[in-house]
Amino acid sequence: MNAGKTMSLTDQIKSALEQIKMVKGVENVVLTQRDGNPIQSAGVWLSKDEIFGVCSAASAIYNVGAHLHPNELKYILLEGKKSKIFIAPLKDVDPNSPADKILKMQGMANLVDDFFVAISTQPQINLGGIFLQTRETLKKIKKVLVTSGENFTPPLREFNEKSIQNAIAGFNVKDEVQEKRVLSRNSFFVSKEIAENVSIILKNFAKNVSNLRNTIITINGGFILSYLEKNSDSKNEIEAEAAMSFSLFSTSDRCAWLLKKMHVESILLECESYFQFINRIEDGIFTCKITKGQQKIGLLRLILPHYIELIKKNIEKARTIPKITPVFDPKQLLGQLVLN
DSSP: OOHHHHHHHHHHHHHHHHHHHHHHHHHEEEEEETTSSEEEEEEEEEEEHHHHHHHHHHHHHHHHHHHSTTTTEOOOOEEEOEEEEEEEEESSOOTTSSHHHHHHHHHOOGGGGEEEEEEETTTTSOOOHHHHHHHHHHHHHHHHTTTTTTOOSSSSSSSOOOHHHHHHSEEEEEEOOOOOOOOOOOOOOOHHHHHHHHHHHHHHHHSSSTEEEEEEEETTTTTTEEEEESSSOHHHHHHHHHHHHHHHHHHHHHHHHHHOOOEEEEEEESSEEEEEEEEEETTTEEEEEEEESSSSSHHHHHHHHHHHHHHHHHHHHHHHOOOOOOOOOOOHHHHHOOOO
């Protein structure tokens, strides 16, 4: 790949991303590879470390989502108080486009999700409307990648030191900022009464939400506090889903902090046949999977806050219960030691 051709390709992508950036409400647009390496961006004002941090985080978010919902995931929407962040592969832009036909002829139809677009917007913006407005531009980006004459497999570019500097030059780069982070450990005791209350809340939620597949409350670290499932999923499958959902939320929170210095409040994953909602509850998450049907997504988003608030109140109550410090008694573990 010669330098002129590389710049021509990236310049075309840059121009397309700038068109998305001009849509009202859009703040930042990033195109990245599935391996986390950046390709191009528009509107981003980040340091060198943050550029690769955001790209790797966006890639990690989609990879975890794809692991949770193999062959099903369409896009991921992160929402916080300051912004919304939309992450999607180029594969779902237009499955019947000429670019896809080229990929199928070349036997590379499954490689189009190796490239991701991450779009951040103002918090009040309807992201679905923005996606419709940018559809043609995303199709253009996909066409540029497919018809570039390059091998359509990551890495699209080799990232030696010179290539890295060229990539950085394509971004708006600010000075590095030193940040101090403090780690804290939180724990609380869940009484039988509180556990029963939470279980009742989940059952009431299931009664009022048709087509519910499962719902799980997961605390920090991916441990299940309570769950309800209507499918034949085994306990091991539920535990794996809970841990992966928490990992997805944790990674998403990191990405949102890098982009907007905000915490993620909720995540929506749209799949081919169902939705997954993930909401923050203190140091854990509430997650549910709902089959697409007669119940509208807008109504679901109105119903969820009520039940999440009830769950939060019970968790807050659990925090007020005095922690019981276990007493280590060697006699109980080793038995009575008799000396002659």
